[in-house]
Amino acid sequence: MYYITLDLEWNQAYAQKALAVQRRLCARLRGEVIQIGAVKLDKHLRVCGSYSVIVRPKHFKKIHKHVSELTGISQEMMDAGVPLPTAAENFKRFCGEDFAFLTWGPDDIPMLKDNLHIHDMPSEWLDRTYDLQVIFNKQTDGGTKQRSLEYAMEYFEIPQNLPAHDALNDAYFTALVAQKLDVKEGIRAYDVSQGQYLESSMIGDADAGDDGYVTVSEMLEDAAVCRPLCPICKKPLISKGKPLHSKGQRYTYYYECKKDGEMFLTLKLHRNFNDTWRAKRQITHATEEQIAEYKQKLDAGTIRRRARSRRSPRRRKNPAQNAE
Numbered sequence: 521m522y523y524i525t526l527d528l529e530w531n532q533a534y535a536q537k538a539l540a541v542q543r544r545l546c547a548r549l550r551g552e553v554i555q556i557g558a559v560k561l562d563k564h565l566r567v568c569g570s571y572s573v574i575v576r577p578k579h580f581k582k583i584h585k586h587v588s589e590l591t592g593i594s595q596e597m598m599d600a601g602v603p604l605p606t607a608a609e610n611f612k613r614f615c616g617e618d619f620a621f622l623t624w625g626p627d628d629i630p631m632l633k634d635n636l637h638i639h640d641m642p643s644e645w646l647d648r649t650y651d652l653q654v655i656f657n658k659q660t661d662g663g664t665k666q667r668s669l670e671y672a673m674e675y676f677e678i679p680q681n682l683p684a685h686d687a688l689n690d691a692y693f694t695a696l697v698a699q700k701l702d703v704k705e706g707i708r709a710y711d712v713s714q715g716q717y718l719e720s721s722m723i724g725d726a727d728a729g730d731d732g733y734v735t736v737s738e739m740l741e742d743a744a745v746c747r748p749l750c751p752i753c754k755k756p757l758i759s760k761g762k763p764l765h766s767k768g769q770r771y772t773y774y775y776e777c778k779k780d781g782e783m784f785l786t787l788k789l790h791r792n793f794n795d796t797w798r799a800k801r802q803i804t805h806a807t808e809e810q811i812a813e814y815k816q817k818l819d820a821g822t823i824r825r826r827a828r829s830r831r832s833p834r835r836r837k838n839p840a841q842n843a844e
């Protein structure tokens with residue numbers, strides 16, 4: 521098996537433009553890929569190839585000042601880029617037959633999937649993917665913080681002798697970090713702990729340049745939460761029950777795809793630096809045990825609410841207050 525370290529750069533639109541495009545497409549589009557950088561490693565983690573392409577976006581055609589400053593990609597370079605369908609076809613060919621992706625952080629694969637989706641292109645070939653950041657944490661200090669690639673490079677004393685925020689350079693740096701880790705063991709442990717995720721991404725992440733959600737209900741009314749697509753076949757999922765709200769601002773939604781089975785969509789909410797909300801959004805296959813647990817917690821919640829309203833009869837006099 522080959523390992524492909526992947527890094528993307530994407531362009532963003534200013535809020536008004538982004539909103540108009542998303543309305544037109546009826547899809548959330550956080551950014552449009554403008555560079556794909558990848559390095560291929562053989563099973564001994566020896567570098568055996570690289571791929572880099574500048575992509576011309578279809579919707580966010582004007583380069584964002586901040587993106588240009590960060591990546592060094594100019595409007596002219598972007599305009600001369602390859603359309604995504606061609607770039608993706610070539611990239612897929614570069615990946616070959618038997619491969620797994622290694623990315624630094626959880627964002628790149630969902631971003632590429634969203635981009636392929638708006639071009640009506642298949643994306644299942646991106647499914648075998650591992651977040652090297654998680655493997656790094658596990659094999660170093662066991663922490664759960666999101667560490668930068670620069671941090672990992674310093675940790676292993678890898679000199680940073682190429683500019684960062686170039687997709688190919690970052691993919692290469694990711695490959696160098698991978699070489700310092702026990703990737704095989706990392707993947708084995710990863711499959712056990714996280715392999716069940718069909719989809720895992722951040723929504724409303726202001727740090728990543730996303731618009732945060734002003735209120736929790738705004739997030740819960742987002743199509744990504746209440747009208748999600750099946751991660752496998754991209755058809756709309758069907759709701760199977762009420763959302764479960766649990767401690768620590770967690771929400772669990774029970775969904776079904778007629779073709780791919782029952783699934784849970786979970787949200788773990790966090791505050792952004794600017795006081796808006798973001799959430800880790802994950803979709804997993806639902807096991808019988810998990811379904812039983814969800815139903816039991818939902819029932820327990822209903823009983824607790826009933827008990828509470830019995831204890832405070834005054835609340836019931838005002839029906840508006842009880843409308844949950």
Ligand SMILES: [Zn+2]
Binds near residue numbers: 750752781
């Ligand atoms: Zn499906």
